[in-house]
Amino acid sequence: MKAGIVYTSRTGNTERIARALASAFRLEAVPVEQAPDPETFDLLLLGSGVYNGLPDSPMLPYLKRCRRQKIGLFLTMGADPARSRALQRTAELLDQCDIVTTFSCQGRYTSRRIEEMKRRPSTSPHAWTPEKAARVAEAQKHPNEIDLARALETFRPLLDLPGNGS
Ligand SMILES: Cc1cc2nc3c(=O)[nH]c(=O)nc-3n(C[C@H](O)[C@H](O)[C@H](O)COP(=O)(O)O)c2cc1C
Structure with a gap:
């Protein structure tokens, strides 16, 4: 299974999560502008900050190109994640994919x-x-050390598989 991380991050908050995931699970984390075609991956972890209630604009065309992949979604946001609809709204943009895991936390x-x-x-x-x-x-x-640890625990069942090197 080929897994990868594709993210966008204006101020570094989402990038911190992306880098922690990449390091823990020995994956490449690639900014969306440099990302290969989504078809390259069986499992894609997609990360973004939330801007006007949605992932940041560089991520939107990439989401449209995702088809049939398994997706793990992670967002950082100023809002309280428990009250935000951003994950749900992002999932609606990925309606042809199988969203297997989601994670969100606040970001400064x-x-x-x-x-x-x-x-x-x-x-x-x-x-x-x-x-x-x-x-x-x-x-x-945020994101703080607890958020980073929670992100790893959230995605571990997906990624801590034999042959994944972690
Ligand atoms: C111009 C601007 C607009 C934002 N809009 C929202 C928003 O609509 N909802 C929200 O929860 N957070 C909003 N935020 C907060 C960001 O989502 C948060 O700081 C996030 O962690 C940034 O992630 P990044 O640095 O990876 O891009 C906004 C921040 C800025 C600077």
Whole structure:
């Protein structure tokens, strides 16, 4: 079985997860711009940060090209993963694939993005509130070592197979 990791990461959060998976399971982690055709893989681990509720734009055309592969999906996001629909929305873009495992965790925002969020008018549905401030403060602590360990445990049953070298 040929497995690989294809990811996109603006600020390095998702890349940290991709690198931890690559190192633990001896896989190649390739930025999506350099990724070979999805058909090359039997099992693809796809990773991205969440932007406007979806994977980042460089990943979207690649998702469309995936057909029939087994997919493991990992996302990092500012939102609380338990309340986010991003995994579900991404899965809908991969409707011709078999999504076998998913993982998500929070990932820190850039300070520029936080400043933008703070400037939103109080009438906006996305206004800066004490709840939002607390959620963003939590995001700034991620991904942490616990997230990396959880990611490895999540994907281990898929990848810790005889002949996979790990
Ligand atoms: C411009 C911008 C837009 C973002 N939009 C969202 C969003 O819609 N939902 C969300 O949960 N997080 C959002 N985030 C937070 C990112 O998803 C989070 O920081 C993620 O870990 C970034 O991953 P990356 O560095 O691998 O790209 C946004 C961050 C930025 C900078």
